Amino acid sequence: MPDLTNNAPLLDIRDLAVQFNTDSGVVHAVNGLNLSIHRGKSLGLVGETGAGKTTTALALLRLIQSPPGEIKSGSMFFDGTDVLKMTETELRSMRGGRIAMIFQDPMTSLNPIMTIEEQIVEMISLHSGLRGNEVTTRAREMMTLVGIRPERGRDYPHQFSGGMRQRVGIAIALACEPALLIADEPTTALDVTIQAQVVDLIRNLQKVVNTSLLLITHDLGIVAEICDDVAIMYAGRLVEYAPLRPLYKRPMHPYTQGLFNAVPSLDSEPGGRLTVIQGLMPDPTDLPQGCGFSPRCPAAQDICRSVACGMKEYEPGHFVDCYFPNHAWEV
Amino acid sequence: MASNIIKGNSMWKYTLIRLRRNYLAVAGFVVIALLILVAVFAERIAPYGYSDQDYMMIRKSPSAAHWLGTDEFGRDVLSRLIYGSRISLQVGFIAVSISLVIGGAIGAVAGYFGGKTDNILMRIMDVQLAIPTILLAIVISSALGPGLFNLMVAVGITHIPNFARLMRASVLSVKGMEFIEAARAMGATHKRIILMYIMPNSIAPVIVQATLSVANAILFAATLSFLGLGIQPPYPEWGGMLSAARPYLRGNSYLSIFPGLAIMITIVALNCIGDGLRDALDPKQKR
């Protein structure tokens, strides 16, 4: 049982498995995932398309469409309560209230026929005890906090640019002082300079509001800016998990290393070659035996292809799911 | 080698393969095929002539001699249904083909070229839509005179705007796709772009609409026949039989039940085909 003292993590996901039963077979989207986030900390969940990042977040909010989706096993303790055992009413008050979410596309996640003040007000009156004028005052505070002039509250989403809409999304998410904020690719749809504004805003607000953050992204650069801890996901499993600095300085899993090598950098030599990870992600309906990365791994041995290693702590706080970490990549 | 597979018109080939796996659609095809056979060989199958009257047997319920009974002139209902399938199926398929081809072409041209062309064509369609269809059909058939061909033309013309609008909307959504621009960058002509890129990707909803419209056309033709503008008695036609049976609904309900069933079976079969086609035309379905 998780203890309820303040040392206990805010979120503790254990052995989570999510699958989708489709016509073409069972898609194992998330397999045996363990993850925890402490209060006030931020965790970056990094992976490529199809790694299972968003599925994990949706499972946490119990928003997996069923059928075809199904949470096969595991437990998810949020603030000491098992999310999998919550009633529908408890879930509704948790979503948006205790756990809030920022979406990738700020255009489609806002209601086009409501002014943005109305949308923030709606969120506050749904999830807080505030009434009447207090609600409006709070909504205006939120707008100021994210850098929108309160008089713009009467405008509709289409009158805002992408970056401003994402600010509205953040205002709505933070309006009820959630304990956990899930940001699913919050900057992917934005331009570089606007992205910088939003990253800055999220980083600053997370400290001001003192919320925990689960940042889902494929962009290692954004994670470096915002997060305390990093989890790398591949084919439905965590492959590496560590605080930011050790992971970025000494990536150990061959996949993580490959990922870091594949990112072109501003200091790269023009016209050089990038190191690539050969091959493709495995078919999620037909995952390989043993370690999921073994078919693409330059360091794979026979044992990797029969039994996955499981998370091992190679240095304090640095967990890697690999028998042979630190394999040097041929550049 | 793969040569045959890759060079054949793969869209239709795979559509067919997918369609074959849909049992409901296959059943629909079988029913329609049987109906067409019945229509073609009506003289051989029908136990009586369509206008053979027997005044001893007026409005008799189904019996061994007359399986589906007789009507108010003592004519065999089964035989009339069998002969009637000729008219009803022809009207259904040919009228819809007329509206599909003309409406589809208008919609495709309007959607693809846009601008003035679009405006002119679609305003004409709007004007036609504003006239009540039944009124328009009456005007057309009275101008052309009664007769099977004229009936089909009248039904076909009145349904053109529906297809034009649907086709245009479908073309517009495809036109914005990047692969159209890619085709232009390769130097493809307008004709090739419309035939190879726009059509295959926008035709699906129109084909489905067409199968559903066949049923509509059969009933519409019946309305016109009822008004004396379609097929002239004594030649039978399902819709006409249905309306002729109306006064006897209470006492001799079988007179309306059997033509009704014939129409219903056709419609259900066509709807099954329509549904199956919609799924089969989607390239993302598994092969």
Place this chain on the structure above:
Amino acid sequence: MSVDLLEVRNLKKYFSVHGGSLHAVDDVSLSIPKGSTLGLVGESGCGKSTLGRVVLGLLEATSGEILFGGENTLAFTKDRLSKFHQEAQIVFQDPFSSLNPRMSVYQLIAEPLLINRVCRGAEVEARVKKLMDTVGLAERLITSFPHELDGGRRQRIGVARALALNPDFIVLDEPVSALDVSIQAQILNLLSDLKKDHGYTYLFISHNLSVVRYVSDEVAVMYLGQVVEKSDNRELFKNPMHPYTKALLSAVPVIDLDRPRNRIILEGDVPSPIDPPPGCRFSPRCAAKGDRCAMESPKLVEVGSGHFVACHMAIAASCYP
């Protein structure tokens, strides 16, 4: 001096929209020497994709000149234009929507050969297989359809299709933006190998500065329809002069934790490109603007060897003759 394959002079492309005229490309002059890559960087709506399409003749230019191998493409006859389509090709950003979902891999790659009647019969099949080999697609995929393939393979089809006609010049419009990092690296390597082997000339359009750094010989930065800075690749990254370029460079997220960061966060958003006011387009967001900036639009001026910038302040500060 190398010969310019493509030269664009004072090119303008305006769209008439509700409420005025949208200056998508406004007085742009560029040149690309044969066999080199020009990286064209900018944020969404800056007109970089429009520029690429005008250059290829997919959109009509409002005014200006486009010289391709010395010939003015805007004056091309219909016959010459269809030949030009073989010489200049494009790879699109989205490998999902740029491939006709009803065509197999074979049909997709054969299409340019058939449209331009380059070859027929068994030769088409041979050429398609050769192209698939060139871009690294396994031959067994020849009967597959785009939706059965992942993004990387689809983008390889897009590249094979562009190469089919043996072009001299290829516009790469954000060719890796829709792809995952590991796949992105594969495609970038492919593009640079192809250039080495065949001497293609690329116009590489991207919003990603790290990617542009990796592939380009020269880089041009666009802001609201205009080129604000243009220079040799290394020079631009080492010594950016335009305040927008500086802000853009500082905003790029990097994975090197120890890289010094002097982040310049730009205030506000890109203003509307519909009937823009006179003066420097960047001045409303510029921290270093002077009195002159709001009045007079700066011209692109050479401030160092091959380094052009359009900024009154940067020009005044430079002492290049």
